[in-house]
Amino acid sequence: MAGFILFLTISVTTLIYKGALLSSGKAERSLAISAAAPAIHRLVTEQIRTGGVANNPLGQGRYGDIEYRWQASLAYIGKPSLMLVNLNNLEDTQIYSLWTVELSLQRGPLIKSYNFTEISW
Numbered sequence: 518m519a520g521f522i523l524f525l526t527i528s529v530t531t532l533i534y535k536g537a538l539l540s541s542g543k544a545e546r547s548l549a550i551s552a553a554a555p556a557i558h559r560l561v562t563e564q565i566r567t568g569g570v571a572n573n574p575l576g577q578g579r580y581g582d583i584e585y586r587w588q589a590s591l592a593y594i595g596k597p598s599l600m601l602v603n604l605n606n607l608e609d610t611q612i613y614s615l616w617t618v619e620l621s622l623q624r625g626p627l628i629k630s631y632n633f634t635e636i637s638w
Contacts, residue, residue, distance in 0.1 A: 546627040553583050554622060554631060561587050565616055565635045574616075584623045589616040592634065613638050 557580050564576055574589040593615040613636055620631045 543627065546624045547629070549581075550583060550622045550624050550627065550629050553580050554620075554629075556580060557583070557585050557620065557622065558631075558633065561585075561618060561620060562635055565589060565618070566637050568637065582624060585620060586623075587618055587620045589618045589635070591615075592617045611638060 560578070560580070561576065574591075575587070577584070577586040579585070591614060594612060595615075596612055616635045616637065618633050618635055620633070622629050622631070
């Protein structure tokens with residue numbers, strides 16, 4: 518009887534330890550993706566603002582051990598309002614594009630998706 522109780526205790530302890538180890542790995546991957554997201558967002562924003570998105574609204578790359586993919590969709594093309602033109606000394610003929618961007622980050626089996634809007638002139 519004592520052997521059975523010892524076996525049961527060891528089994529439960531092993532299962533708890535395994536669960537904690539898996540949770541720790543998931544949390545570490547999630548934290549790494551969340552920490553890299555702002556830097557990857559800046560990279561994508563730079564590509565959109567330099568005009569590379571007009572002909573090819575897709576992109577991908579690596580940031581450390583995180584793979585990212587993004588796709589931009591044109592949401593709006595227009596001219597800035599007169600108030601914005603006057604405040605920022607812009608030309609009233611300048612046209613801007615508003616993009617909706619879907620960004621997917623992957624580290625190992627974990628994938629996180631983000632959506633944001635970006636503007637290009």
